[in-house]
Amino acid sequence: MPAPVSKPRTLYDKIWDDHVIDIDENGQGLIYVDRHLVFEVSSPQAFEGLRTAGRPVRRPDCTLATVDHNIPTVSRKNFTTVEDFVRQPDSRAQCMTLEENVKAFGLTYFGMTDRRQGIVHVIGPEEGFTLPGITLMCGDSHTSTHGAFGALAFGIGSSEVEHVLATQTLLQRKSKNMRVTVDGTLVEGVTAKDVVLHIIGVIGTAGGTGCVIEYAGSVVRGFSMEARMSMCNMTIEGGARAGMIAPDETTFNYLRNRPLAPKGEVWDRAEAHWRTLNSDEGAKFDVEVNIRGGDIVPTVTWGTSPEDVVPITGKVPDPASFSDAGKRAAVERALKYMGLVPNTPMEEVKLDKVFIGSCTNSRIEDLRSAAKIVLSAGPEAKIADGLYAMVVPGSGLVKQQAETEGLDAVFKRAGFDWREAGCSMCLGMNEDKLVSGERCASTSNRNFEGRQGPGGRTHLVSPAMAAAAALTGKLTDVRRFLGAEAEARIAAGPKLKLASAAEFLTDPVLPPPEPTEPMGATERALPTADAPSNVAKFTALKGIAVPLHIENLDTDKILPGRFLKVIKRTGLKDALFADLRWGADGQLTDFVLNREPYTRARILVCDKPNFGCGSSREHAPWALKDFGIMCVIAPSFAEIFMNNTYQNGMLPVILFTEQCAALAAEAEQGLELEVDLEKQEVRRASGQPAFPFAVDAFRRHCLLNGLDDIGLTLQRTALIEQFEQRRSEMWPWLDGLGYKGKRIPVTGGKAKLEW
Numbered sequence: 001m002p003a004p005v006s007k008p009r010t011l012y013d014k015i016w017d018d019h020v021i022d023i024d025e026n027g028q029g030l031i032y033v034d035r036h037l038v039f040e041v042s043s044p045q046a047f048e049g050l051r052t053a054g055r056p057v058r059r060p061d062c063t064l065a066t067v068d069h070n071i072p073t074v075s076r077k078n079f080t081t082v083e084d085f086v087r088q089p090d091s092r093a094q095c096m097t098l099e100e101n102v103k104a105f106g107l108t109y110f111g112m113t114d115r116r117q118g119i120v121h122v123i124g125p126e127e128g129f130t131l132p133g134i135t136l137m138c139g140d141s142h143t144s145t146h147g148a149f150g151a152l153a154f155g156i157g158s159s160e161v162e163h164v165l166a167t168q169t170l171l172q173r174k175s176k177n178m179r180v181t182v183d184g185t186l187v188e189g190v191t192a193k194d195v196v197l198h199i200i201g202v203i204g205t206a207g208g209t210g211c212v213i214e215y216a217g218s219v220v221r222g223f224s225m226e227a228r229m230s231m232c233n234m235t236i237e238g239g240a241r242a243g244m245i246a247p248d249e250t251t252f253n254y255l256r257n258r259p260l261a262p263k264g265e266v267w268d269r270a271e272a273h274w275r276t277l278n279s280d281e282g283a284k285f286d287v288e289v290n291i292r293g294g295d296i297v298p299t300v301t302w303g304t305s306p307e308d309v310v311p312i313t314g315k316v317p318d319p320a321s322f323s324d325a326g327k328r329a330a331v332e333r334a335l336k337y338m339g340l341v342p343n344t345p346m347e348e349v350k351l352d353k354v355f356i357g358s359c360t361n362s363r364i365e366d367l368r369s370a371a372k373i374v375l376s377a378g379p380e381a382k383i384a385d386g387l388y389a390m391v392v393p394g395s396g397l398v399k400q401q402a403e404t405e406g407l408d409a410v411f412k413r414a415g416f417d418w419r420e421a422g423c424s425m426c427l428g429m430n431e432d433k434l435v436s437g438e439r440c441a442s443t444s445n446r447n448f449e450g451r452q453g454p455g456g457r458t459h460l461v462s463p464a465m466a467a468a469a470a471l472t473g474k475l476t477d478v479r480r481f482l483g484a485e486a487e488a489r490i491a492a493g494p495k496l497k498l499a500s501a502a503e504f505l506t507d508p509v510l511p512p513p514e515p516t517e518p519m520g521a522t523e524r525a526l527p528t529a530d531a532p533s534n535v536a537k538f539t540a541l542k543g544i545a546v547p548l549h550i551e552n553l554d555t556d557k558i559l560p561g562r563f564l565k566v567i568k569r570t571g572l573k574d575a576l577f578a579d580l581r582w583g584a585d586g587q588l589t590d591f592v593l594n595r596e597p598y599t600r601a602r603i604l605v606c607d608k609p610n611f612g613c614g615s616s617r618e619h620a621p622w623a624l625k626d627f628g629i630m631c632v633i634a635p636s637f638a639e640i641f642m643n644n645t646y647q648n649g650m651l652p653v654i655l656f657t658e659q660c661a662a663l664a665a666e667a668e669q670g671l672e673l674e675v676d677l678e679k680q681e682v683r684r685a686s687g688q689p690a691f692p693f694a695v696d697a698f699r700r701h702c703l704l705n706g707l708d709d710i711g712l713t714l715q716r717t718a719l720i721e722q723f724e725q726r727r728s729e730m731w732p733w734l735d736g737l738g739y740k741g742k743r744i745p746v747t748g749g750k751a752k753l754e755w
Ligand SMILES: CC(C)[C@H](C(=O)O)[C@@H](O)C(=O)O
Pocket: 041, 042, 069, 139, 140, 141, 142, 155, 427, 564, 614, 615, 616, 617, 618
């Protein structure tokens, strides 16, 4: 028999194939997770779940934890303990809960006294924890960042975090392949941030839905790792599951000698494997997008969605120029929120604050490019009068490197505030926030309403554009600070010392500590399909439906960042749609959920696409559930949100836009709906014909029977162990090399899960 000819495969196909442990006839796969990053916001409920079930963390050697979202970014000179230092009680509780959990479960933790602490997506690559060809998960939507290394990396919700902690696997369907190719030569002043903002402007925030994007083309190849990370980071803003870039010399040079990267002979073996990780000639992409690099101008957002982009040379859009009534209304709403007048040149938009930081743009190269603009304005350059500007390095090591290079002095002399590592003003969860009405040029990734603080107005820009804006006090074309004269001023200025990251990556890698509370016997953790866990069954649901007509309804709107500070899955009822439901005076507004009969809503019908986009916060479905809403009907959903609803026994239903509109119209009249999962139809009190709907067979089965994913996966422990055995033989560097200190013995049987 002739040998089977294997089809050309994409980079994504290859990594997927390498990680499938098991797949059923409906395409529901169980994939192995090589690396898991953990932080304080999306993990407390996951650890609580482990405790309740008496389950240990399966692979502490492949798990790394840090604290980033909640922490103050003020000087740590007087730091003694988290308890003492983190003043906001609910932030403190989350940070302390993480500290307790890493001890109890024996995980490696970069806490606030460790200079390796930082934003979770900065420290993984920095330490060499992120490697090519791996699967990497984190309870955070910007996990896509790590795809820059040729890894399959994506965000998950807290329940999935629990699943990964307990089983080191994830239930997953394969996505479609999409390729975005950027060729040509970039105009001076255009950075990876401008390129990715431009791409999102082209494809839209739902453009990548259902896909994994591979970025290709000469522009991408020419990018540094920092630039590639900025691009992959914002993939989630384009709605895709993950973004990735094939590894090459740039990748290998970045990783060589990183503390957790393989060494010596094992490195050579690893590199040989990594060199096979690219899309084969003739591999099939379901969607192809081609972008001419030369067309891209320094880019800025004007509205409240990352797709609302415009070249800095452009103007605030005029709603009157949109023929589609829905689009016109959305633009009007965004402009009202942003306090912008149509047709104003973008360069005339005045600012109150500038934020340089976040997992998109807080790495050394980002800080260098911002500092260069400050230097180009001459030694006397100062930030604009009345403006506040902050620079927040992505990790303690980035901060140290920047200080060695003298970047901090450049910023401080010009009047910037130089801070400690953390998420800071990216999401309004810690003390760094915008006050209502304030306008900020920000190097972060989301400009949703209220994202940087209730009522705050965000314009997304590159670090160089942010620095230029800080100097002028307005959104500014960075090219005004480039050219021969600017170069001469830089040359005449202070001499900066370029340092190598290797100088700072010197901390010994210690094995994770032994857990302080050994978990119970694993037998307790094995419910069978007919003896399910505490997940309630969903068969049919009848009740009041609340209508919504909001496009790209992001999870920041469903549950604003400041309410993420809980350590339980409950207690979020009043926080649901908080910025729409509560006025500044603390009184309930006339938002639809506050009106009768919708205070009793059990179903939500939205007639616009891309429901639940943005952050992976499972707190959004938890808040809906707390309110009593167990089913959401919409024309399309963001993937992580959809998974998160299933994890909570809730049903997301996809119907055609016209059907959603018809149901929303009936909901407006207060008519009830009945969603029948068994029959897969939505019945209407209006007496009109029912709408049939499709649903994933596996998810339907789990909902109808109230099955717990983790319990089901643990029934396949033997398969997971076989996979681990093979993985240790083929890719030995993945067994927490140089990290656990010693490999976990793959013994099989129960011993595996015992401490
Ligand atoms: C807190 C976390 C779940 C969230 C995310 O998923 O993105 C946050 O990082 C954000 O940027 O909104």
